[in-house]
Amino acid sequence: MSAHQLAFLVLGVLILVSALMVVTVRNLVHAALFLILCFAGVAGLYVLLQAEFLAVAQVLIYIGAITVLILFGIMLTRKITGGAQPPLASHWKAAGAGAGAFLLLLLYVAMTGQWQVSDQPPMDSTTTLGLALVTRYVLPFELASVVLLAALVGAVLLARDETR
């Protein structure tokens, strides 16, 4: 087993275990902390795939911004930081069966699909990504800003206190 494979294995176990903990621990703050671990594992996967920019973005945005926001949300909304919320809803068996079937389908697809493998040598992914964003993907890039604006306005509309 090469070092590369070993690293992948370790990261994979880390991601899976922490993801499982996110949905099963009773304390929401702990769940958010496990989410950080999960995101960190994904960032590690990006490094393994030589996508440094994505790895850094993953750390900055997902760990740095999103989880911190989630933690703030938990602390500000209700007193659930120390509470014992039942981690599983009542339908968890049916949901688990559905998810299991989905997993089997994906495993089958992953095993038997003929995946396209690029024959080009690895290149500077950050430069390529930057170029793609202002050329080929300029339209999605611009549209994303409008989508974010709409989401922002919508969130404000729903959350604003209008009694004053």
Next chain:
Amino acid sequence: MPLIDIQWSWIAPELVLAGFALAALLAAVIGAAARGRGASAKAAMGPEGGPGLRLAAALSMAGVALSAILTLPQLAAGSERLHFWGGMAHDPFSAFLKVMVALSVLVVMVMLGGYWRALHNRPEIYALLALATLAIYFMASAAELVLLALAIEFLSLTSYVLVGYLKHEPRSAEAGLKYFLFGALCSAVMLYGMSLLYGLTGSTTLQGIGAAISGPAAGTRPEILLAAILLVLAGLGFKIAMVPFHQWVPDAYEGAPTPITAFLSVASKAAGFAVAIRFFAMAFPVEEIAHHWATIVAILAMLTMTWGNTVAIWQTNMKRMLAYSSIAQAGYVMVGLAALGIGGRAVEAYAIPGILLYLAVYLFMNLGAFAVVIAVANRGGTEEIPGYAGLHHRAPWLAAVLTLFLLSLIGIPPTAGFVGKVWLFLAAIRGNSVLLAVLAVVLFINSVISAYYYLGVVRRMYLEAPEDSTPLSTNRPLVGALAVCAIATLVIGLYGQPLFALAQETAATSTLLHGVTLWQSAGR
């Protein structure tokens, strides 16, 4: 050669619409600021709304109308273009849908003006509707997975907010939340399917995917592709309210402000079908695969029609009944989609034009039905079906137009619904396949079932005595919206040939949608 060879005039309608929508947002903010100063506090809280509301509404409507006018030239044959590295398709097909959706949004905005609930201190609803229209424009044109996913997400995000807009009413808030949770799950599944497609074909443009699948390097087994297609279908099924992704529909339709419900049932559904047709036609031009996905769509269409119509029978709330009816109607349109996949060239002249025609017809009859729901519920009325008893005595015109819309929804001549259904029926029959023939029979049986509950409302309106016989007055915006819908429903029903000719011309000149053409020019 310059690095970026693009002209922004390619997306002029979209840019205009975005500009006006943002201006409407700004107008809403300015209106709120004026209210804060107390300068026009009284006017702003009155039924007419403040200057902010009127300005936002005017800007939004102007933007939608102007963008539709700018889109008109694209309806002409020979205007077909694939811009932005295969990302945006401008063809008569997308232009037809854009103009149609713009028209429906305009009617919805007019209906908002006659809606009785207090929206007056939040004029942002117009800007959000305009932004949702922009999202549909991109959905109708997107020919690339990244842009497509983003456009679908755009429409979803604005729709969640619109559904939960009456946030102080628990039902609206709950509807918004349910819609959001269900939508987030469906989006995630769809994105998974898209990533599988990218991994299998190495391309994100629909044309590239189509070329990879039909090209010489096509080694992927169809069942693998089918798994990816199924996952994408989950996301699209959510948008068009297809069984089994329909669970959000009754709650969201009932809880949302009624004009927004009308928007969801008409515009959002049309956008979903636009994406489905383009996705299947451009990315999977191989007959073998087309047969597979179309078989699944055919079975789901039967389930969708039957489930929607059967459950609609038991509804006692008008909006919930129309929600289930809209599920059933999605099933009817899916018949056309299935026919397109199975029948191939044999039904090409019927399937896409049939779908376009039905969506256009459905726009008028369903918007009209919801406009009547608003008119009856206005001034403390009810949305429950027993409340429609004796409507004939209280508001003869309302009862008459609602009867027209319901007859059209059943598909009885000489209404528009009949014209629409005939072409879908023909597409299924001409397909020359047992499955399609069964589908046609199921479509027919379902029309009969649907007659039961639609006519039940008509019976109540005309044959039962009203509990409270005070006459019902309708406000001017609603009268306008109702008149447009009723006249269109009648005129298309009596003389639908020009519209069908336009739809046929549209489908014929949108060669991007013809898998065969693509197949011949395959090669990456």
